[in-house]
Amino acid sequence: MLKTGKQHTQSLRDGRQIFIDGAEVNDPTEHPAFRNAVASVANLYDFQSSQENRDLMTFEIEGSGGERANRIWQLPKSHADLVERRKALEAWTELHGGFLGRAPDHVASCIAGMYMGLETFEAYDKDRAGALADYYRYARDNELYLTYVIINPQADRSKGANEQQDPFLTAGVVDQDSEGLTIRGAKMLATGGILANEVFVTCIQPLKEGEEPYAISFTIPMNAKGLKILSRTSYEASAKSVFDNPLASRFDENDAVLYFDDVKVPWERVFVNQDTAMCSKQFHATPAHVYQNYQAQIRLMVKMRFLLGIARKTAETNGVIGFPQVRETLGQLASQCAMVDALVHAMEVKGRHHGEYFIPDGHTLYAAQVLTQQLYGTVNTTLRDLAGGGMIMLPSSIADFANPEVREMIGKTQQSPTTTSEGRVKFFKLAWDAVGSEFASRHSQYEMFYAGATFVTKGHAFRTFDWDRCTGLVDRMLDSYGLEDELAKFSTAAE
Secondary structure: OOOOHHHHHHHOOOOOEEEEOOEEEOOOOOOOOOHHHHHHHHHHHHHHHOHHHHHHHEEEOOOOOOOEEEHHHOOOOOHHHHHHHHHHHHHHHHOOOOOOOOOHHHHHHHHHHHHHOHHHHHHHOHHHHHHHHHHHHHHHHOOOOEEEEOEOOOOOOOOOHHHOOOOOOEOEEEEEOOOEEEEEEEEEOOOOHHHOOEEEEOOOOOOOOOOHHHOEEEEEEOOOOOEEEEEOOOHHHHOOOOOOOOOHHHHOOOOEEEEEEEEEEEHHHEEEEOOHHHHHHHHHOOOHHHHHHHHHHHHHHHHHHHHHHHHHHHHHHOOOOOOHHHHHHHHHHHHHHHHHHHHHHHHHHOOEEEOOEEEOOHHHHHHHHHHHHHHHHHHHHHHHHHHHHHHOOOOOOHHHHHOHHHHHHHHHHOOOOOOOHHHHHHHHHHHHHHHOOHHHHHHHHHHHHOOOOHHHHHHHHHHHOOHHHHHHHHHHHHHOOOHHHHHHHHHHHHO
16 A cells, blocks of 8 residues: 555654754654654645646556555666656656655655665675665565665865774774674764654765775664764744745745664665675665666656746736847747757657666766756846846735735735736745745755766766777778878869
């Protein structure tokens, strides 16, 4: 039976240790910093478990006798399978407009991608490969919502994890025995961790000799003994109402630093143990890195559509949709949105088989990451330009509508050819929350760096591009003529 929103909400009441504003949180599902985001995730599970969405959102598990699972765990074997899965991810993303950057479909895509490359783990260690295979099935069958922490604390970036003043600033192995590993130290950045069931812990940054204790890969529940969740400030808690902050009040997935206070990880949850090469291979020698970031581009594709809706409604609300220069701006935005859409579809069309599984094209994905990292800020700036002062000349809060005198003045000052004064205020409150609020600023930062720094994504694009095909064109052109032949022609012509 597919998980419902109520079941997911109940699963978060597990005694996990969350700290915010100097205090420990007893129940994140009721706390004002998190409860609306919890409800938004619950809505995702209610959507996927409803009978009318069964075919869209789920697939039949092979060899299960009819059991079904959410398509986030699907392992496509053809282009058609990949497209069907993408349609499910699109539908889920539309429920939050792309503002849940690490909804359940992201890390599920990572684990599924690792499983599709199981042969890489088997070549490394058959026991670790068995642990991964068992965990994939366990997470799929129990519909776990996973986050991950795959980056080391910034600290002194000129030094390796083993060179910091505190050798356990970065989470690493402090002990190993017959039961498993003991982990001490911190990892970042558990986006969505407070909403998730479990966390995947590893390192995506290149590690060198001497950093083996940090070259680990494992999963644990968010309520594991000794795991501390250190939340950033909550935009949800600061939101005055859904009307005033329609996005921040409901879709603040939160980010957190995780501190491992001698956390015990059983062997059945360990996929890589102190091996720097394998830490990298789990992402890049398997489909994991491509598959998880393909999901991220699907999410961004939907988010771009949402932002384009903001742009169009801004022009209509301000009565400038007929202005040639505004149509030109909207045309530019439409072209940029279509580019993201086309790149997602191109990843699928240009996809290839990895063993029996069909995966998106890696270079097209990395090209999309490079371009969209640059694009997001440009689109936000364009939306601000379209809105002008409309996003600022707004009532202070919904409370202004409760004052008859103020409400009357709002009616006189907030006018539009397409909506009421209340409708204008409602729309521009949404627009501001999408591009101008503190919540929006965090999203700008997130879209810039969730895939890695720009030099990282450009490095992936360089690494996966077919340079030989391009230089081959140049070489063939160079080979089509020669100096001596041309000199001979020149001499004959001179005579």
